[in-house]
Amino acid sequence: MVATQEYKVIGTRPIRHDGLDKVTGRAIYGADVKLPDMLYGFVLRSPHAHARIRSIDTSAAEAMPGVVAVMTANDMPEAADELVDLGEGAINFSHASDHIMAMSKAKFKGHPVAAVAATSTNVAREAVAAIKVDWEVLKSAVTVDEALAPDAPVILDGWVGDDLGEKSTKPNVGSHFRHEFGDIEKGFADSTTIIEHRYDLAMVHQGYIEPHNGTAIWDQEDRVRLWTSTQGAFTVRTQLAGILQLDESRIKVTPTEIGGGFGGKIPIYVEPLAAILSKKSGGKPVRILMDRPEVFEATGPTPGGWVSVRLGVKDRKIIAGDADIRFDAGGFPGSPVGAAAMCVFSCYDIENTRIDGWDIIVNKPKTAAYRAPGSTHVAYAIECIIDEICEELDLDPIQFRLDNASKEGTRRGDGPIFPRIGNIETLEAARDSAHWNAPLDKNPGNGNVRGRGIANGYWFNVGLKSSVNLSVNTDGTVMLIEGSTDIGGTRASIAMQAAEVLGIRAEDIIPTVVDTDSVGYTDVTGGSRTTYATGFAAYKAAQNLIDELTARAATIWDIPEDEVVFEDGKFSSKSDPELSMTFKEIAGKLNETGGPVSSTGAVDLENAGGGFAVHICDLEIDPETGKTDVIRYTAVQDVGKAIHPSYVEGQMQGGAVQGIGWALNEEYFMSDDGQMVNSSYLDYRMPTSLDLPEIETVIVEVPNPIHPFGVRGVGEPPIVPPVAAIANAINDALGIRLREAPMNPGRILEALKEKNG
Amino acid sequence: MVDKVHVKTTINGQEYEFLVEPYMSLLETLRDVLNLTGTKEGCNDGNCGACTVEMNGRIVDSCCVLGAEVNGGTINTIEGMATAEGLHPLQQAFLEEAALQCGICTPGFLISAKSLLEREPDADEHRIRYWLAGNLCRCTGYDKIIKAVQKTQATA
Incomplete structure (x- = not known):
């Protein structure tokens, strides 16, 4: 349509x-802001993933020539313990304040503990190096399983999470919730085919090229002016007001041009520190720019964790679905596990479903939104299991998805009934696409093997x-x-x-x-x-x-x-x-x-109209090295109405490529003591132009009935299917199911070795 | 404090003379000393290409060159790409082909692509992708950037 x-x-x-x-x-981006008499800030960060601060001695830094102000958490106003909605996620101000500068304990490597404003960045860096912190290093937990283990350390002192309406007995449970509809036990009892697997994913970063930044003036009338690159100036104002304990009307936020965000530039990090340093400097402007390791180690990536899904099928219909989703939230609660639960079964019409979501506190940076937050994780699990069902029952993967597709009137796994959606039209467009109908030579003759995979994905939009x-x-x-x-x-x-x-x-x-x-x-x-x-x-x-x-x-x-x-x-x-x-x-x-x-x-x-994306991936694997090259890729998506088709295509292509990086290569590689050991672009290794083919796009337009021009959100759905589509293509090529992302050469070689003995 | 170094150089066809700390990178020099902020910092360790400039006829990551090193040299940055006569054809093609989203990587890509087309005007798609592999873009998936370079070739 x-x-x-x-x-x-x-x-x-x-x-x-x-x-x-x-x-x-x-164009003026955040780092390009330069004000008269401006000072340069730099932040001292915890070298440990989990450590108590016994004492901080800033005297040497304060005595250095060129240093104008030094701050610690003692200079942070006491923020209220209340939850405020930020549009895509909520914030508790006392957690936010403790996150922005650690009060008594560092909860992840890179957690700020002090900051300096000086006449140059270099002086500020040298002064930060002169601050002495007496640390009591604590045992850390960096995965959901470690954080839930009986001997896990307590990460957030005094926190008691909600576990299905009761107080959790485990210290690192942020929350545990459940959505349940129908009769799941009967559904599985009636099923003739049941497949269940757990899929694990590593923490990954949005990877925007522009580091975080903030330039602030806090003047003698307690008015704060801030220049920053952000996804939402008003949201920054709300956060600043809560953290600095000022009325919103005293704060003016000027958004500069922004060098990428993908959800990661909704929370603030250095902005309140620049403001407090400005106040302590007598109202001089203070600019703080993060460097790349700070961005990786101390801003909000998307969680790692695992998703376990069980599906029951009878007469080619999925009649039961059970999902257990466990995300590592980072050092404070608040992972996007709620959004993941909204998405996990949303491509399908399933009568009996149960979804458990777990938000788990770990000693890693506090997670933030990343493009359809949580949906890529759950799509990896369910879209691979759908593929397994099709393989086992010898069904066409698009026809099976069409036979079970959610449509107008279908109840989503967390409750709401779908309005007019374009799931079926998107699947049909994929089925009819040039790519899906082109033959693939699985053995190109160079010793490599090829495979094709497909996956569906959903995002609700706001x-x-x-x-x-x-x-x-x-x-x-x-x-x-x-x-x-x-x-x-x-x-x-x-x-x-x-x-x-x-x-x-x-x-x-x-x-x-x-x-x-x-x-x-x-x-x-x-x-x-x-x-x-x-x-x-x-x-x-x-x-x-x-x-x-x-x-x-x-x-x-x-x-x-x-x-x-x-x-x-x-x-x-x-x-x-x-x-x-x-x-x-x-x-x-x-x-x-x-x-x-x-x-x-x-x-x-209140509503937006959800979007569906179906991706088709051809890849070629060198079985000697495990190296995988995507050789053809098509993104099909219902966008409602494409206002400017070039930028719609651009969103589809960019989202697909972020997903390709997530699938094949990107991860927070953690040492045993909770250190990210690949905090540079060289080692984190996002896709380059040479790693990729053309990304073909097929725009489907099923108008959104509640928008005057039929627009649906476009930016997020395209990152949902790639990880699953690539996993399914790897299986097509090698006959191997990889259930842990990234599916990098090492994992492919290991799996090949296991298969071939 | 160490003594500053005296530097004379030509940037975008203009003579510049300035003092710079010996530890400062060319990127910091351009941005903080000379206020040429069109060149961007993405990683400051030579891996993203956002700070790409042309130095003595070669493209370099300006974060990996010292400001003092450019004494007597010639630098071209994004600020020199358009002239009073108008945009460079690559700039025009980037606009027409929607080859940028957030735009932070765009100056680096334009400098790299210009250098490629001056050396290899007939570069094929693989060669373009190879040449631009030192410039990271996280928004576009590169597709429209490659097409903008190819459009520039076709209209040259």
């Missing part, structure tokens, strides 16, 4: 408004709050003011939706992302919500602008308002065909007929 409505702007590919600054080096202001220029162009950080072309996709309503070109809208003082509250650029929700706000603002201009046209023509119609970019009179003005013409008359016209649009969207 394809969206049929004809649009003038939507569906075209204009050059993005911010593109010129970004290809010329003019709506939330957005605000947009519009004002008309006398030349017929329109200023668009928004609060959504533009990570990948959303100035264009939002402006295009306003342009479509106003009947003008995308280029005639001039979009600007502004600070928290200058536009209404807007939630994060996350949850695949920006083109959907901020686009919706732009649509509303544009409708309101048309209403204002309709009234103005009535005034100009001296006719009743309901006599004026706006169609095809023109205002005209219903009764007098002589009376007609284009948008540009009426714009030119505004100053003489009552003054400027502006409008606003705000939304708070």
